[in-house]
Amino acid sequence: MNETDEPIEIMDDFVQLARLAVNERSDDVRLFLARLVRRYRHSHPKLAERFETHLKAQPGRAGAPLRKAGAPDVQKLDRGAMPLDQDSQLSLLKTYADEEAPEPLLAATTRDAVEQLILERTKADSLLKAGLSPTRSAIFLGEPGVGKTLTARWIAARLSLPLHVLDLTAVMSSFLGRSGNNLRAAIDYAKRSRCILLLDEIDAIAKKRSDDADIGELKRLVTVVLQEVDEWPTSGLLLAATNHPELIDPALWRRFDAVVPFDLPDLAAVKLALKRYLGPEFPRFERWADILAYALLGSSFSAIEKTAHRFRRAVALGLAKESDLVEDFLKSSSVQLEHADRVELATMLAQQTRLSQHRIAEITGISRDTIRKYGKTDSKTPRRR
Numbered sequence: 375m376n377e378t379d380e381p382i383e384i385m386d387d388f389v390q391l392a393r394l395a396v397n398e399r400s401d402d403v404r405l406f407l408a409r410l411v412r413r414y415r416h417s418h419p420k421l422a423e424r425f426e427t428h429l430k431a432q433p434g435r436a437g438a439p440l441r442k443a444g445a446p447d448v449q450k451l452d453r454g455a456m457p458l459d460q461d462s463q464l465s466l467l468k469t470y471a472d473e474e475a476p477e478p479l480l481a482a483t484t485r486d487a488v489e490q491l492i493l494e495r496t497k498a499d500s501l502l503k504a505g506l507s508p509t510r511s512a513i514f515l516g517e518p519g520v521g522k523t524l525t526a527r528w529i530a531a532r533l534s535l536p537l538h539v540l541d542l543t544a545v546m547s548s549f550l551g552r553s554g555n556n557l558r559a560a561i562d563y564a565k566r567s568r569c570i571l572l573l574d575e576i577d578a579i580a581k582k583r584s585d586d587a588d589i590g591e592l593k594r595l596v597t598v599v600l601q602e603v604d605e606w607p608t609s610g611l612l613l614a615a616t617n618h619p620e621l622i623d624p625a626l627w628r629r630f631d632a633v634v635p636f637d638l639p640d641l642a643a644v645k646l647a648l649k650r651y652l653g654p655e656f657p658r659f660e661r662w663a664d665i666l667a668y669a670l671l672g673s674s675f676s677a678i679e680k681t682a683h684r685f686r687r688a689v690a691l692g693l694a695k696e697s698d699l700v701e702d703f704l705k706s707s708s709v710q711l712e713h714a715d716r717v718e719l720a721t722m723l724a725q726q727t728r729l730s731q732h733r734i735a736e737i738t739g740i741s742r743d744t745i746r747k748y749g750k751t752d753s754k755t756p757r758r759r
Contacts (some may be wrong), residue, residue, distance in 0.1 A: 457559040467540060480644060493609070497532070508608060509631045511629070512634055513613070513616065514615040515616060518597070530569075537570045537572060538571045541555075553579075568609050570610065600635075603626070644732075652685065665700070685699050704737050705736070713747060717748060720735075
């Protein structure tokens with residue numbers, strides 16, 4: 375969704391909320407409000423907080439009966455038809471069939487775990503002879519932008535299987551009781567063929583059942599997910615991804631065969647990412663590579679890619695020289711560093727560039743006396759971790 379579409383979507387949400395309220399469907403209003411809390415938690419946190427305050431102020435009725443809302447019978451679905459939400463007619467699954475998905479940049483431990491998932495599938499016969507079966511399910515754990523979805527696409531490409539990504543915003547219906555049917559319909563569709571299914575942001579529907587902020591329907595979805603993970607066939611691979619492991623029901627962790635952590639890139643991985651994302655323009659920035667990598671340490675691969683592409687666009691349009699782009703970036707990013715880290719950045723600039731001490735002080739906010747003290751080639755400052 376682009377920025378121009380956002381006001382239209384928000385307006386549609388409020389119209390839907392008003393329709394439910396006018397028809398005095400209080401249970402459906404609560405379910406829809408819970409959906410809006412999750413949708414706007416990051417883009418409009420104050421709005422989400424106000425919605426959540428009203429949800430907590432008026433607890434839902436215990437044991438409230440579910441309205442059937444004309445939910446479709448999952449067993450009667452056309453085996454070749456993509457499942458849709460009956461209310462919005464949105465597709466519940468997004469499908470990728472990448473013949474050559476880009477190889478993700480991963481930490482060594484993560485790469486080893488991912489390679490084993492692939493190897494178990496390509497050499498399943500060896501496991502079967504030993505009385506074993508390949509891993510049926512794995513959960514990817516890591517911050518946004520570290521490559522969880524890209525890795526799922528890469529695994530699917532390596533195994534020549536389609537990847538279905540479950541759209542959780544489409545699963546969450548405004549009709550009480552239909553969300554569970556949507557979830558089962560999407561999972562049932564994926565189970566009928568050899569594929570990989572990714573439950574992205576699984577914390578949105580598999581939260582701890584002790585969370586009092588959620589109503590009964592959302593807690594029922596956890597039970598649906600638990601059952602489906604247990605019953606997932608060995609012919610397919612079920613993946614899940616989360617940025618918030620603390621929200622997930624502990625029972626779900628036990629159901630997944632493997633947990634694969636995705637860490638933020640270390641210094642070596644940041645340098646490799648810069649070389650990949652700068653592409654043909656890398657030689658122009660190569661003399662700045664160590665300094666840029668230091669400044670970008672702690673960023674996700676996605677953030678590194680955005681920075682590199684911004685540099686490339688500016689160079690292609692003739693807007694600025696690479697040195698000016700790098701200096702401006704270092705000045706804006708150094709304000710987020712601890713003092714000791716800014717001292718080290720200033721030291722690197724003094725030792726590896728021809729910038730004046732005055733300019734380095736402008737970029738890093740470190741005094742010229744400190745730069746003179748540590749700027750000698752034989753001086754050592756603590757390395758940033």
